[in-house]
Amino acid sequence: MDQLLFTTYLSPRARPLYEFATKSVGEDLGVPTELIDGGGYDTYADEAADVAFVCGLPYVFFEQQGVGYVPIAAPVLRGDRYAGRPVYFSDVVVRADSPLQTFADLRGANWACNEILSQSGYGLPRHHMVSIGETAGYFDRVIHTGSHAASIQCVLDGEADAAAIDSHVLSLHRRDEPRLAGDLRVVEILGPSTIQPVVASKRLSAADRADITSSLAGLHTRPDADPTFERAMVDRFVPIDSSRYNDIREMLAASRAAAFEVIR
Numbered sequence: 001m002d003q004l005l006f007t008t009y010l011s012p013r014a015r016p017l018y019e020f021a022t023k024s025v026g027e028d029l030g031v032p033t034e035l036i037d038g039g040g041y042d043t044y045a046d047e048a049a050d051v052a053f054v055c056g057l058p059y060v061f062f063e064q065q066g067v068g069y070v071p072i073a074a075p076v077l078r079g080d081r082y083a084g085r086p087v088y089f090s091d092v093v094v095r096a097d098s099p100l101q102t103f104a105d106l107r108g109a110n111w112a113c114n115e116i117l118s119q120s121g122y123g124l125p126r127h128h129m130v131s132i133g134e135t136a137g138y139f140d141r142v143i144h145t146g147s148h149a150a151s152i153q154c155v156l157d158g159e160a161d162a163a164a165i166d167s168h169v170l171s172l173h174r175r176d177e178p179r180l181a182g183d184l185r186v187v188e189i190l191g192p193s194t195i196q197p198v199v200a201s202k203r204l205s206a207a208d209r210a211d212i213t214s215s216l217a218g219l220h221t222r223p224d225a226d227p228t229f230e231r232a233m234v235d236r237f238v239p240i241d242s243s244r245y246n247d248i249r250e251m252l253a254a255s256r257a258a259a260f261e262v263i264r
Helices: 012-029 041-045 056-063 119-131 148-156 167-176 206-217 226-232 242-257
Strands: 004-008 033-037 051-053 069-077 087-095 110-113 141-144 162-166 184-194 198-201 234-239
Touching: 004 012, 012 033, 012 051, 012 167, 012 206, 012 226, 012 234, 041 056, 056 069, 056 119, 056 242, 069 206, 069 242, 087 119, 087 148, 087 167, 110 119, 110 148, 119 148, 119 162, 119 184, 119 242, 148 162, 148 167, 148 184, 162 167, 184 242, 198 206, 206 234, 226 234
Parallel strands: 004 033, 004 051, 110 141, 110 162
Antiparallel strands: 051 198, 069 198, 069 234, 087 162, 087 184
């Protein structure tokens, strides 16, 4: 292992943590490392990266297409709602002055979503709709925004009535933009779901993947770790394997069985 290329497909709000992880793994393993932004998931399917920070839904989706990555670690978020587990939620938000009170009130509403391969923005809401038998014509309009930040802004601007936001990303936005506490209101909490994994290429040897996992699991103990982890609202990384994402596999299978892969 001469060098390691890391790629992130996740929110830029937590990028300092991914940068810290990339640098620290390189130091622990004694190899040069680089972190790049993945852009669209077509680059993930190209399998150029050695290690990637990726959403759980595309991991499962591309695994089923034969793309060769395996989960090795995942973050545990700070906060009582996470109970020390590598999970997160999808918080359905509306404007604070909206008359909407629950997901059931969203029939006929305009809905914003970040992207179709987002577990929090798409997979969890889609599974919820399958579970309540609402698989066609529920929303008046579905707006694809490209990011959670854009979905939040879409709701604030009144272009959309509601959106499902990664609970971690929402907390980071609320911390950085205090006005959101008074401008947005959560009307439904969907999940939990297993949180986004750190995946490693099957090109790497099992020993190399184990070394990277060990480094990630020990990041929070480094003398320089506290400011980065506190800022990212993450407690630590824990080792994880493919079986932990069976919850997402089951949600995806349920949507396919209901012929409801596309929210409409």
